[in-house]
Amino acid sequence: MRRRAIRSVARRLAHAVNDPEVLIIGAGPAGLTAATYLGRFRRRTLVADGGAPRASWIPLSHNMPGFPAGVTGAGILKRMREQAEEYGAVITPGLIDRLTHDGERFIAERDGRSVRARAVLLATGVVDHHPDLPGVEAAVRRALVRICPICDGYEAVGKAVAIIGQSDKGAREAAFMRTYSDRVTLIHIGPPHALSRPDELERLGVELILAPLDSIDIENDRVTALSYGGQSRAFDLVYSALGASPNADLARGLGARLAADGRLEVDLHQAASVPGLYAAGDVVRGLNQIAVATAEAAVAATDIHNRLRRLDGQTVSDG
Numbered sequence: 001m002r003r004r005a006i007r008s009v010a011r012r013l014a015h016a017v018n019d020p021e022v023l024i025i026g027a028g029p030a031g032l033t034a035a036t037y038l039g040r041f042r043r044r045t046l047v048a049d050g051g052a053p054r055a056s057w058i059p060l061s062h063n064m065p066g067f068p069a070g071v072t073g074a075g076i077l078k079r080m081r082e083q084a085e086e087y088g089a090v091i092t093p094g095l096i097d098r099l100t101h102d103g104e105r106f107i108a109e110r111d112g113r114s115v116r117a118r119a120v121l122l123a124t125g126v127v128d129h130h131p132d133l134p135g136v137e138a139a140v141r142r143a144l145v146r147i148c149p150i151c152d153g154y155e156a157v158g159k160a161v162a163i164i165g166q167s168d169k170g171a172r173e174a175a176f177m178r179t180y181s182d183r184v185t186l187i188h189i190g191p192p193h194a195l196s197r198p199d200e201l202e203r204l205g206v207e208l209i210l211a212p213l214d215s216i217d218i219e220n221d222r223v224t225a226l227s228y229g230g231q232s233r234a235f236d237l238v239y240s241a242l243g244a245s246p247n248a249d250l251a252r253g254l255g256a257r258l259a260a261d262g263r264l265e266v267d268l269h270q271a272a273s274v275p276g277l278y279a280a281g282d283v284v285r286g287l288n289q290i291a292v293a294t295a296e297a298a299v300a301a302t303d304i305h306n307r308l309r310r311l312d313g314q315t316v317s318d319g
């Protein structure tokens with residue numbers, strides 16, 4: 001009896017790997033949430049996991065709904081992965097290098113092997129641009145260099161904060177941080193003309209420094225020296241506002257419509273401009289947050305299921 005049950009689970013998993021109905025590309029919060037929903041809609045779902053989701057960088061998140069004491073990025077990903085697998089989603093490691101459509105199915109290629117699927121959800125996220133200084137990545141993991149004021153500005157109340165920027169985005173983030181601190185400095189490392197309203201910063205109570213960055217020194221829980229243009233200052237925290245690049249090449253290859261910033265344009269159901277292609281999470285234009293990524297994934301997964309039901313004649317016909 002037990003052997004038969006194991007055989008049936010193995011068959012189901014092999015079926016999801018070799019003949020998925022839905023392929024999810026990316027195993028961050030968006031991809032894993034969609035996998036849980038689609039598993040519960042009883043869809044054979046394969047998740048391609050390119051590794052190192054942005055969420056895995058989060059030292060401790062304090063704004064995840066339902067976690068009043070906070071939760072680590074690794075902790076939330078572990079729970080989401082377990083939940084998706086509980087409902088039969090199969091998560092396999094590897095980057096999808098190419099995505100095409102043959103008029104009937106999407107064809108995704110990975111390491112020379114291909115998989116076909118009726119619908120694809122892109123949950124591929126973005127890649128952050130960190131300042132080009134040794135030790136920065138370790139400092140991000142310790143929350144001494146931060147990249148998301150909406151996520152953790154609250155934890156900067158009253159602290160001396162530096163924002164590293166190279167465009168108006170830096171000015172906007174510095175102004176945003178004034179909600180939390182009256183000691184906010186924008187270190188603008190881009191060309192001066194990249195700041196369209198430097199005069200505004202004084203009115204907003206933000207100190208402006210125009211200089212290239214030389215180094216960052218961190219001791220215990222503090223940035224003991226941020227060196228720029230031959231000077232050095234200590235700050236409690238540094239935010240990098242250098243932006244991010246969306247992982248949208250697969251969508252571009254399919255001819256999907258992208259916004260000016262390279263993120264995917266989607267409709268209210270998270271459908272992209274190519275039929276059967278959906279997108280959720282940071283790769284879509286909007287607020288880059290886990291709560292947003294999971295909400296978009298829920299919307300996308302439900303529409304994917306309903307689309308496949310419609311295509312299979314499993315919905316009530318219009319009167």
Ligand SMILES: Cc1cc2nc3c(=O)[nH]c(=O)nc-3n(C[C@H](O)[C@H](O)[C@H](O)COP(=O)(O)OP(=O)(O)OC[C@H]3O[C@@H](n4cnc5c(N)ncnc54)[C@H](O)[C@@H]3O)c2cc1C
Nearest residue numbers: 026028029030050053054055061096125151281282289290
């Ligand atoms: C330091 C830091 C702190 C943060 N703090 C918070 C916080 O406190 N609260 C909050 O809500 N948000 C926070 N965020 C933002 C949050 O991490 C993102 O909004 C969230 O991870 C987006 O989820 P996602 O699934 O869209 O993308 P990701 O988590 O980035 O996952 C995308 C996945 O897609 C994979 N992928 C890309 N291309 C391919 C491919 N071709 N084939 C296969 N896989 C591919 C990538 O490898 C990656 O694993 C923080 C981010 C950082 C970096």
